[in-house]
Every structure is written in structure tokens, then in C-alpha cells.
Amino acid sequence: MNKKIFLIAMSTLVFMSCLNEQPKNQLPEEKIYDNAQNVYINTVATLYAYFGGTNDSQGLQGTYRGVYDYNTFTTDEAMLPTRGGDWFDGGFWQSLYQHKWTPHDVALNNTWNYLFKVVMLCNCSLRNIEEHSGLLTADQKSSYEAEVRAVRAMFYFYLVDMFGRVPVITSDKVPVNEIVQNKRSEVFRFAFNELQKVASMLPNKSSNTDGTYYGHVTRPVAFFLLAKLALNAEVYSDDDWTDGIRPNGSNIFFTVGSHRLNAWQTTMAYCDSITASGYRLASNYADNFKIHNETSPENILTIPMDKVLYPTLYKYLFRSRHYNHGAAIGFGAENGSCATVSTVETFAYGTDSLDARYNLNFFSDTLRVKGAVVRLNNGDALVYKPLEAKLDLTGSAYEKTAGARMKKYEIDLTAYNDGQLQDNDIVLFRYSDVLLMKSEAKMRNNTDGSAELNMVRARVGMPARQATFQNILDERLMELMWEGWRRQDLIRFDLFTSAYDQRTPLENEYTGYTTVFPIPANAIALNPLLTQNPGY
Template sequence: MITKRLLLLFATALVLSTFSSCLDENTKGLLPEEKAYNSATNLYINTVATLYNYIGGNSDSQGLEGTVRGLYDYNTFSTDEAIIPIRGGDWYDGGFWQNLYEHRWTASDEALYNTWLYLYKVAMLCNHSLAVIDANRSLLTDKDYLAYTSEVKAVRCLFYYELMDMFGRIPYVTKDQESYADVKQQERSTVFHNIIDELQACLPYLANEHSNLEGNYYGRMTRPVAQFLLARLFLNAEVYADDDWTDKQHPDGKTMTFTVDGLTMNAWQACVHYCDEIEKEGYQLQPDYAFNFSVHNETSVENIFTIPMDKIKYQNQFWYLYRSRHYAHGGAIGMDAENGTSATLATVHAYGYGTDSLDTRFAINFYADTVKVDGKVVTQESGEPLVYQPLVMAENLTYSPYEKTAGARMAKYEIDRKAYADGKLQDNDIVLFRFADVLLMRAEAKVRNGENGQSDLDAVRRRVGMPCRPATLDNILRERLLELMWEGSRRRDLIRYGLFHKAYDLRQPIESESDAHTIVFPIPTKAIDLNNKLTQNKGYKTEK
């Protein structure tokens, strides 16, 4: 199986002397180059398959999801969705989580720099893979060459997309061993169009397969995965095509034009087109919403792109349940816990908690009220029942009587009772893209284009037994929170709606945030130190 299960993996160290010179790749035990590249199969294994080792992670700031102080945290705890409050002596961490929630991040933030390094590491490994494939093209048929290179380029697009989304103006490097000191920063709109052009060029040569299903394409960049990424790019086109996001002006998605399959479309039409293409591939809503996050979710008809998880075979980890549960809750299931992550008050109210119209997804997404494990009430050290308090929350809970119990906690992913490492090594695949998001993207794009998105919104709500709501932009944004809670997409949503830099939940805008400069993060100081051609994003200082 050509996936992460392959043991023959080749991680080049050449990237260390080029763009990502400060990265530390372990090169022990590598295959001799003459064996790594002696057949088409080995060439694929050691240039394409090896890249999938980096989609997930097992240490801070590594992986697209699953670990901490990386992409997921920057996209989640900076929003109205979730918070990690200070709980006495727990979770102060030098103010990291509070600063994240308040948008007080700085260019000297070490975790931000580590996230930058991770994303560029994979982009540069893609560049090296392409160079190796070119050097060994004689091993390949024309068809294989196009398939191999397109898959690598699509993976590279995914990582440049994340870089552009987070940092706006970035170096866009496509050559192997290009000197970091020589690379230039490109405007966000340029990177945006480059990613679209490359993904569209790759599409015909990507396997038209379901990436979430176990088999030869498990966890890989297939055509539907690339189509999802294109739909997301077009839905956020007004943001990504804006080179000065601080001037209170932005492009109009209705008047922006793109060539899609030989036709001219505006941004919203292009988004709808790729959503339609994904639906044609047979994806549909899983009848049971919770099944998408179950221990054995590999057969979901809804999940499009996942991080394969297997506590025996893979090293990928999932920290989020462990990080959220109260200590006693973790102990009751035979695991440890960190008693941190909670839903915000805004989220709890959006779900209708405490009212007669509680959304059915609340019980799936959260632990709330009296906690039971295997039908038994969980007790704290004091002997009192463990009761989570969804309607109690503050940035700093120190001295609150609910210091350790405030907040609804993350559930969503079924607990793998046979997991290792306190639940971090689980069998539930981590869901990155799924069809419910496709329906909500299509509904929103249609409404933004003056069309009717009602049927797609209705389908998402009917699946969970909730009554229909008018397909307005406000209702679609609310539905994205209800449906996609804990899935790492909230920051992009708030930015697209022009809300990220404004007051929400407990958060008040910081000084000068009215210019919306916080919709991108600062270019890390250490990155600028290595290349003085890079300039800082507006609104930020480059600390020494």
C-alpha cells in the first residue's frame, strides 16, 4: 500500500542547506540513493509517499491538525469558538493562550515561527521530490511522470495555501536548493493565483479516488481533495486577492473572474463548480453525524480528506480530547488529562444550551453538566460529582469556585478506549475535509452570488434533525459553527465575514485593530533575520 504504512521512506537532508536551513531532519537509516531510485515504485515511495509523513504530527507545531501550538490552535483559539482559560496555576503558559484569544501575538512568538518552519519544511521537501523525479524520469512512463509530479505539486499547494492563509505575503519557492537569502516575498494575491493555477493544472492527473477510504489512495492528495481546496480558495477569494487588508477595501467576488474548465466564472460560481464536482464523485452526508468521528471512521461516505490514524502503525497523535478533559474525567476512562480547552459562552449560546431549542449536535460535540463514564457518575478528589459548567467562563478563572470545572469540553471524536499515550494515539482518523463543509460552502457562495442556497443548508440541518432556517449569510455562518465545531475552520470564516478583528464573546479588539491587520499573523522575526529582503506585515513590529 503506497501510504504512510510503507517503511521505505526517504527524507532528504539537502533541504537543510537551502530554504529551511534551520530544520533538523533525522537522516539515520536512509536507503542508499541507488536503491531508493532504482524503479518507478521506489521512486514513488521515496519522493511522493514520504511527503504524507508530514500531514500529521506528534510534536508541537507539527501536522495540519492533531498537535498543539500549531495551525489548529492559531485557527481555533483566536476565535469566538473555543478558549483555554487560565485555571489557577494551570494554563498561564507565559500568557500564550490568553494572547492568542485576544490577538496579542507578536513576531517573536516561538510557536508561530515553528509553525512557519513546519509549513515551509514540507513545501521545500516537495521541491526536492520534484527535482529527484525529474532527475530519474527515465524510470517513468509519461503517464506516471505526470501523476507523480501532479501529486507532489498538489501537496505543495496545500502547504502554500496554509502559509498564505496565515501570513498573507510570503516567499513562494518552487525550485530545489534555492538559497533562502535570495528568495523574495510575493503579494498575497500573486500566491493565491499561483496556487489556483497549479491546482487546476494538476487536477486531470490526480487519481479520482476517495482519499479517506483504506486502500492504495488512503490519506493521499486525490482529485476530490484538490477540488475541495479549490472550492475553499474561491470562497475566500475576496480575502486572498486583497493585497492591503488594512485599507477597508477589498475585491468583489462577483466581479473577479477566473477560468475554470474553459469557462469564465466569478469567484462564487467557481466555488459552486468545484462543490458540484465533489458531489458528482459520490460523497454524501453520513446519516449519523457522529460516525464521521468514530473510532473506525474510515468507511465514512462524507469524509473527503483525513489524517490516517492507527495507534500501532502510525506516529500521528491527536491531543485535543486529552487537553480538554478534567483530570477526574481522564482518570475514569483510564487515561490522563490536562483540564484545559472549553467552548466559549458565544458557542454555548449558539447551540441553544439552557433553552428549549438545544441543537442536537451539542451532545455529540461537548461534555457538559454531570459527567458519567460507563453509566457511573465521575467524582472529583473531594468526592463531589464532576459537573462541567457550560455557562461559566472567563479568560482567567483563578479563584472562581468553578476554576477547574468551568466550560463545556470537547467531545466530538469518540474516545478510543484502547488508545495509547492517554488517548493521543487513537484509531479515529482526523477529519480535515468533509462533505457537510462542501454543502455549506456551496450554500454561502450561491447566496453571495444572489442565488438560493436553501437546499444545501436544509440538508445539513435535516441530517441532525433540526428545523430549517432561511439561507441567509448570517444563518450559514452560524451553521458552520454548529456543524464544524472543533474542526479548525472558524478563523477563516470570521475573516471572510469581516468579524475576526471585531469584538466577540469575551474579547474586545486590541489597540489599533480596527484596521484589521490581525487577520494575518506577523512574519516571524527569525524568518526576517535570515532574509532581510522580507518585510513585516502592516501593524506589526519585528522584535529583536
């Protein structure tokens, strides 16, 4: 979809009719579905408006207290410290880091609602495509349906990852009291099978470049999701994640083409399919996150951003910067999130072996803007202290300056809304992740994954390393910092419930119950057929 079509999708009000029987400001249906293009706009294109968001818990990235925050601030990657009177927020951020969430958490409930809202909108779209199929050719109908089913499967990928046992709903007409809860393995297989069925009907085109397929779920996006699902097959096939026994990926099989492959071979096969689609590493790591990053040969799926056309926000840079840092570039700031000490140590901060990506990912030490030292209100230099990050900094000498801050995206100095309405597209899936997935899958399949690991390292000028599980996990942290993958990685490596950085495990956390979030209490109250995940 080009930017014009994407703008139409972002602004339409029609689609909400699937959630509201008498929506306000709804156009007559005969004007909405009067030709094939309008059927596409109002059943398929509108779905992409929900990939990003403006309000808390809405969107896959860009906003607070949603998918991204639950996958980042629950890990050893980053934290949002309490800084005196700032950022306590009822203990929300400390609870994320300490894994003390509950079924009654409002943000968790809102995230659940957001993910299922998109699922139900997909179901509504499929019904409307069917009802207006007389306006479509057979090819149009199958391609529209394939794209919607791929989007729905993508949102089930996030649901199975975060909540495990969730209902698989394929119709927008099912009464709430008839919605049953599926086993985690069933949800996993549903998402995987749906993507396999529709992949060949999706265009084998780049999604991140401006044009017809801009922002779409295309065939390479489906391949990426299939690789990611297969890589996590041991986790997603486990219907009792608290018994200490996981299925073995070598014994989890899929049919790929005419071949019967185990989980690791399947991951490698879909990684190879992405490579065959023409993706490659950008010569410059930072180019993937520059202001106009639509030309990246590496970005597989992004959330399109345009400060004039789209309302979608990217708030994470704003959240992380010190107040005076924001003022120095002409924006506001919230002086919040930072990297953990263990993260900067993984980058070898403070040594002569500092990873080349450190200064691309973090504002650190004495801060300069356009060559000039940024000053605190008392005239002292603003110096970020990477090794002083703590969950509660209240009363510390570094209360307002502790922690290396987020830098990853080039700052769009022409952005609106304190820099939150930027022109940098938000990166969701990247080819470097594909190489690291293949490296890991090869290792899990008892072959050497060093070649792929070192392709990623060579791009940033770092020396080769032997592929080991620890080296792969470290590389994923350094390469994918601030991109929202750390929780999933720690769970797959069986480290999420361990002690790390400044976190100590909860009582009974050794069972693994916190690797899946609780089903929100409100969801169970609405549907008596839902039961709570173990441990909550």
C-alpha cells in the same frame, strides 16, 4: 496508499536529505531510487508523514501551538483558560484569544518553519522525480509530479491564509538571500492555478478509505481546496487588508473548463464537482468521527491514524478533559480547552431548542462514564459548567470545571499514550463543509442557499432555516465545531477583529491587521528581502 505503504512513508529517513546535505543514516541513493515504486515512496508517499505530527507546531492537526491552535483559539469558538496554576504558559493562550501575538512568538516561527519545510520537501521531490525519470513511464512521471504539486499547493493554501505575503518557492536550490516575497494575491493565484493544472491528473478516487489512495491528495481533495480558495477570494486577493477596502468576489474571475466564472460561481462549480465524485452526507453525523471512520462517505481528506502503525498524535481530547474525567476512562488528562459561552449559546444551550449536535460535540453538565457519575476528589459530582467559561478562571468557584469540553471524536478505549494514539482518522475536509460553502456562495451571488443549508440541518434532525449570512455562519460553527475553520470564517465575514464573547478589539485592530499573522522575526533575520506585514 494502503496502510503498509503509509507505514513505510512514515518511517523512512531518506527524505530528509533534501534539507540536510549530509544526513545521518541515509541509504545509498542507488538503493532508494532503484525502481518506480521506490521513487514514489521516497518522493511522494513520504510527504504524507508531515500532515500529522508528534511535536508542537508540527502537523496540520493533532498537536499543540500550530496551524489548528492558531485557527481555533484566536476566535469566538473556543478558549484555553488559565485555571489557577494551570495553562497560563507565559500568557500564550490568553494572547491567542486576545490577538496579542508578535513576530517574536516561538510557536508562530515554528509553524512558519513547518509549513515551508513541507513546501521545500515538495520541491525536492519534484527534482528527484525529474532526476530519476528514466525509471518511470510518462504517465507515472506526470502523476507523481501532479500529486506533489497538489500537496505543495495545499500547504500554500495554509500559508496564504495565515501569513498573506509569503515567498512562492518552486525549487529547492534557491539560495535564501534570493527568495523574494510575493503579494498575497500572487500566492493565492499560484495555489489556485497549480491545483487547476494538476486536478485532472489526480485519481478521481476517495482518499479517506483504506486502500491504494488512503491519505492521498486525490482529485476531490483538489476540488475541495479550489472551492475553499474561491470562497475566500476576496480575502486572498486583497494585497492591502488594512485599508478597509476588499475586492468584490463578483468581479474576481476564474476560467473553469470553458467558462469564465466569478469567485462565487467558481466555488459552486467545484462544490458540484465534489458531489459528482460521489460524496454524500453520512446518515449519522457521529460516524464521521468514530473509531474506524474510514468508511465515511462524507470525509474527503483525513490524516490516517493507527495506534500500532503510526506515531501521529491526536492530543485535543486529552487536552480538554478534566483530570478525573481522564482517570474514569483509564487515561490521563490536562483539564484545559473548552467552548466559549457564545458558542454554547449558538447551540441554544439552556433552551428547549438545543441543537442536536451539542451533545455530540461537548461533554457538558454532570459527567457520566458508562452510566456512572464521575466524582471529584472531594466526592462531589464532576459537573462541567458551560456558561462559566472565562479566559482567567483563577480563584473562581469553577476554576477546574468551567466550560463545555471537547467530545467530537469517539473515545478509543484501546488507544495508547493516554488516548493520544487513537484509531480514529483525523478529519480535515468534509462534504458537509462543501454544502455550506455552496450555500454561502449562492447567497453571495444573490441566489438562495437554503437548500444546501437545510440538507446539513436535516441530517441531524434540525428544522429548516432560511439561508441568511448569520444563519450560515452559525451553522458552520455548529456543524464544524472543533475542526479548525473558525478563524477563516470570521475573517471572511469581516468579524474577526470585532468584539465577541469576552474579547475586546485591540487598539488599531479596526484596520484588520490581525487578520494576517506577522512574518516571524527569525524569518526576516535570515532573509533581508522579507518585509513585515502591516501593523506589526
